[in-house]
Amino acid sequence: MTAPASVTVLYFAWLRERVGRSEETVDLPADVRSVGALIAWLAGRDPAHATALAEANKIRCAVNQEFAGPDTPLKPGDEVAFFPPVTGG
Amino acid sequence: MARVAVQEADFDIGAEFAALTAGRTDIGGIGCFVGTVRAAASGPELTALTLEQYPGMTLKALRNIAAEAERRWHLLGCTVIHRHGTMRLGENIVLVLAASAHRHEALDATSFLIDWLKTRAPFWKKEHFADGSADWVAARATDDTAAARWDACPPGAGA
Numbered sequence A: 001m002t003a004p005a006s007v008t009v010l011y012f013a014w015l016r017e018r019v020g021r022s023e024e025t026v027d028l029p030a031d032v033r034s035v036g037a038l039i040a041w042l043a044g045r046d047p048a049h050a051t052a053l054a055e056a057n058k059i060r061c062a063v064n065q066e067f068a069g070p071d072t073p074l075k076p077g078d079e080v081a082f083f084p085p086v087t088g089g
Numbered sequence B: 001m002a003r004v005a006v007q008e009a010d011f012d013i014g015a016e017f018a019a020l021t022a023g024r025t026d027i028g029g030i031g032c033f034v035g036t037v038r039a040a041a042s043g044p045e046l047t048a049l050t051l052e053q054y055p056g057m058t059l060k061a062l063r064n065i066a067a068e069a070e071r072r073w074h075l076l077g078c079t080v081i082h083r084h085g086t087m088r089l090g091e092n093i094v095l096v097l098a099a100s101a102h103r104h105e106a107l108d109a110t111s112f113l114i115d116w117l118k119t120r121a122p123f124w125k126k127e128h129f130a131d132g133s134a135d136w137v138a139a140r141a142t143d144d145t146a147a148a149r150w151d152a153c154p155p156g157a158g159a
Helices: A013-019 A035-043 A047-052 B013-021 B057-072 B103-120 B141-148
Strands: A005-011 A023-028 A060-063 A066-068 A079-083 B003-007 B029-036 B046-053 B077-083 B085-088 B092-100 B123-129 B134-136
Touching: A005 A013, A005 A035, A013 A047, A013 A079, A023 A035, A035 A047, A035 A079, B003 B013, B003 B057, B013 B029, B013 B077, B013 B092, B029 B103, B046 B077, B057 B077, B057 B103, B077 B103, B092 B103, B103 B141
Parallel strands: A005 A079, B003 B077
Antiparallel strands: A005 A023, A060 A066, A060 A079, B029 B092, B046 B085, B046 B123, B077 B092, B123 B134
């Protein structure tokens, strides 16, 4: 038996507002082991997540504070962040 | 080693220039870019901007961008300071300084730093309007184009 694979998920800017929180810890099902799979799984949890994560082309991601893509693998303890394309400067 | 900071407080451009050049006689030119909050050209009246950051990652990203500039050009000093929080019209948002022996390296490094920062540093702008409404700024394709022009410049090409 393995311990639950828990990851921390952070949301920024309008993703944070649409999800309704800035951070959550989630236990991943065994078949959710990539950023793309995590987005699909989170979107299926409730309408707020579904609305926030609906437009995949407007969402950027970082894993452990490095930019990542849908194929980036996830492991227990990872920090995953979802945010819109950046607009600083 | 670049001076990189993410802070809520405004920065003192004169003090940053002085810190960059203190005791140096080898600097021949300093490139400088200051980004400020400007009024909206059309539509509802803009009163303020809020800059959100990703604590931890934002500072790391700025350090990586500064390190890349130091790889590409022979810099004798480099400063990148970006504010977060709420700023009124006319206030400073970001400061980039790049010092070198010669002007082209200083100016090119300054352009590179702000172009990469705009597309690679995790900051998000929210606009606040006089009517009480607020909205997130959408990323612009022209910023991606500006950043992409540095893709053709291999590391060390300017050194």
